[in-house]
Amino acid sequence: MSLDSKKGLFLLGIIAGLAAMVLAIGGNPKNMAMCIACFIRDTAGSFKLHQAEVVQYFRPEIVGIVLGAFLISLFTKEYRSTGGSAPAIRFLLGAIMVICALVFLGCPLRMVLRMSSGDISGYVGLVGFALGVGTGAFFLKKGFSLGRSYTIKKESGYVLPLLITVAFLVSLFAPSLFAFSEKGPGSVHAAIGLSLGAGIIFGVIAQRSRMCFAGSIRDIILLKDFKLISAIGGVFVVMLVYNVVSGNFKLAAFGPIAHAQTLWNILSMYAVGLCAVLLGGCPLRQLILAGSGSSDAIVTVVGMFVGAALAHNFSLAGAPASAATAEKAASAGGPGINGQIFVIASIVILFIIAFIGIKKKEQ
Numbered sequence: 596m597s598l599d600s601k602k603g604l605f606l607l608g609i610i611a612g613l614a615a616m617v618l619a620i621g622g623n624p625k626n627m628a629m630c631i632a633c634f635i636r637d638t639a640g641s642f643k644l645h646q647a648e649v650v651q652y653f654r655p656e657i658v659g660i661v662l663g664a665f666l667i668s669l670f671t672k673e674y675r676s677t678g679g680s681a682p683a684i685r686f687l688l689g690a691i692m693v694i695c696a697l698v699f700l701g702c703p704l705r706m707v708l709r710m711s712s713g714d715i716s717g718y719v720g721l722v723g724f725a726l727g728v729g730t731g732a733f734f735l736k737k738g739f740s741l742g743r744s745y746t747i748k749k750e751s752g753y754v755l756p757l758l759i760t761v762a763f764l765v766s767l768f769a770p771s772l773f774a775f776s777e778k779g780p781g782s783v784h785a786a787i788g789l790s791l792g793a794g795i796i797f798g799v800i801a802q803r804s805r806m807c808f809a810g811s812i813r814d815i816i817l818l819k820d821f822k823l824i825s826a827i828g829g830v831f832v833v834m835l836v837y838n839v840v841s842g843n844f845k846l847a848a849f850g851p852i853a854h855a856q857t858l859w860n861i862l863s864m865y866a867v868g869l870c871a872v873l874l875g876g877c878p879l880r881q882l883i884l885a886g887s888g889s890s891d892a893i894v895t896v897v898g899m900f901v902g903a904a905l906a907h908n909f910s911l912a913g914a915p916a917s918a919a920t921a922e923k924a925a926s927a928g929g930p931g932i933n934g935q936i937f938v939i940a941s942i943v944i945l946f947i948i949a950f951i952g953i954k955k956k957e958q
Contacts, residue, residue: 608828
């Protein structure tokens with residue numbers, strides 16, 4: 596069985612799903628066993644780039660994903676050091692993509708994990724995400740491009756894997772230099788070794804399967820090709836079975852660490868989907884490409900870290916819904932006015948970038 600076939604990609608997705616399941620069992624927050632946007636937010640907090648005390652933890656999974664992609668791309672000789680494609684725009688798009696994901700309270704990967712637990716707001720987010728990817732596909736048909744990437748010195752692609760590994764080691768041996776949550780999602784995590792190992796496995800599988808949540812829907816729309824979505828299906832099936840067996844599956848309007856504002860779930864994930872297509876990959880895919888030598892993706896990942904910091908420094912991220920208590924009434928959660936304005940402004944900016952990209956190609 597070829598790993599490039601639907602069955603092969605589905606099998607790789609199952610392995611990736613098992614890695615996410617191990618993290619869920621090992622202690623990561625419910626519905627957040629593996630979330631690129633959330634983990635980047637937590638890691639940015641550990642670097643003290645934002646001061647939200649409940650989401651500060653150096654997530655080893657991020658290190659593992661980058662290292663996994665880096666090592667397997669070297670082993671399979673797929674490592675390619677490239678760069679030079681609209682770095683400033685990619686930085687901006689990376690920031691927008693993560694901020695809008697944090698308005699939704701999760702990246703496309705976590706959206707699928709939420710769906711597998713019965714979280715209806717996850718399916719609502721999927722509607723917006725698919726519409727955003729569809730819009731991006733429309734612009735691709737019209738000729739949108741951020742420009743050509745060029746081959747550069749191979750050592751340029753070593754920078755991110757090296758820096759993130761060194762920073763991770765420093766966090767282990769000099770933890771006082773970093774911030775770590777004592778309560779909230781940032782304080783809930785699997786053991787360091789387990790998190791790193793699962794991240795490496797996930798990174799290897801994602802690199803080999805070309806796993807991309809935006810790319811899978813884009814290929815269906817443009818090429819009627821369902822191969823890429825087979826890997827996503829594998830992740831979903833494993834987590835669905837796990838949630839049902841463990842009793843975590845609960846069909847509800849929203850799950851843990853999620854909100855019930857339907858409009859903003861749709862609009863925020865619409866922006867994430869459109870942004871991902873313009874960039875050539877979702878947050879997970881950007882990490883994989885960055886680990887595989889793309890300096891363009893590294894710039895995008897840096898933008899994602901900056902965006903995660905801005906999301907909390909300027910109250911842009913959504914808040915989870917909460918039940919009523921003796922002290923306060925129930926809350927639907929979601930973004931405040933700052934986040935709502937940012938999402939609308941982001942969609943406008945994305946359309947401007949998309950139209951400019953078309954004009955440049957036509958010229």
